[in-house]
Amino acid sequence: MFARWREEHLRALSTGDDHLSVLLVTLFLAMATAALLSSSMLVPWYLVSAALLAYLPSSKVRHFLFFFFSRWYFGRLFGRRGVVKWARQHP
């Protein structure tokens, strides 16, 4: 999150969605840890989780679904061409 603000090339790339998505995921993880340590943090964690789940379908967090397809196409293309050394040794 800080690197996105600090580095010029990342700032030029980023949209509001990038900042909001990273913030929500960071909050979700922080709250999950806090809820493990104290049960009083359960409600804030549920609220952050609800916000994340509601925002998820219209945000870049969708990549967690498309990632698998993207890697599959990557493997198919690069594996077939023998670009990756491991694939070349195990045809």
Added chain:
Amino acid sequence: MSEQSKATQTLSSLLERNLDRRLLASLESCVRCGICAESCHYYLADPRPEHVPAYRGEVPRRLYRGLHDPLRKLFPGLVGAARLDEGSLDRLGELAFGTCTLCRRCTLNCPMGVDNVQLVRALRTIVTAAGKEPEILSQLADAAIGREENLDFIKDLFLEQIAELEGEVRERIADPTARIPVDEAGADVLYVALSGAHTILPASATSARTTTSARRSSASPTSS
């Protein structure tokens, strides 16, 4: 509807037509982490934001969001949705043809496996349809198609020129053992040369030579 908006609508529909599953995966998977920056030789040579592969991919991605993102109408700024206009096309021409060699080093280094080459190709399709591509490229393609020429017809000439280049390379790097291998089985690197562009279209050789000598003279400390 004005002529201009009709034209930009046609160009947007080109993106729609090229939108297959592979392109869709690349459009949706990028998280803008910027790791690809360090893998791009353009960025390493000149570290500008426009030389980050994800930045180039971001152009068709913003057009795609302008057409498909569920929040494109409510919060276009938040999701980075954009529409194509005449002014942006000139800039896209330079971005699509002048800042990427389609080497796919960025894809190899991307943790998400985003195929930026697919995105740049989509961008080139749009730019070419708008007639904003470098003119010499269209001339070369037209000449090659018109004369039905390919590299096999001029292979001997190509090998002769490579031998000449080899001599120049040896002289320049002061290494008499340096060589440029052609058709070597089991090689680790594959370089595909432009298919005899200068023999297909003599004008391109002249312009290439002029550019090289212009660069040489501008790099020379004696020139002022």
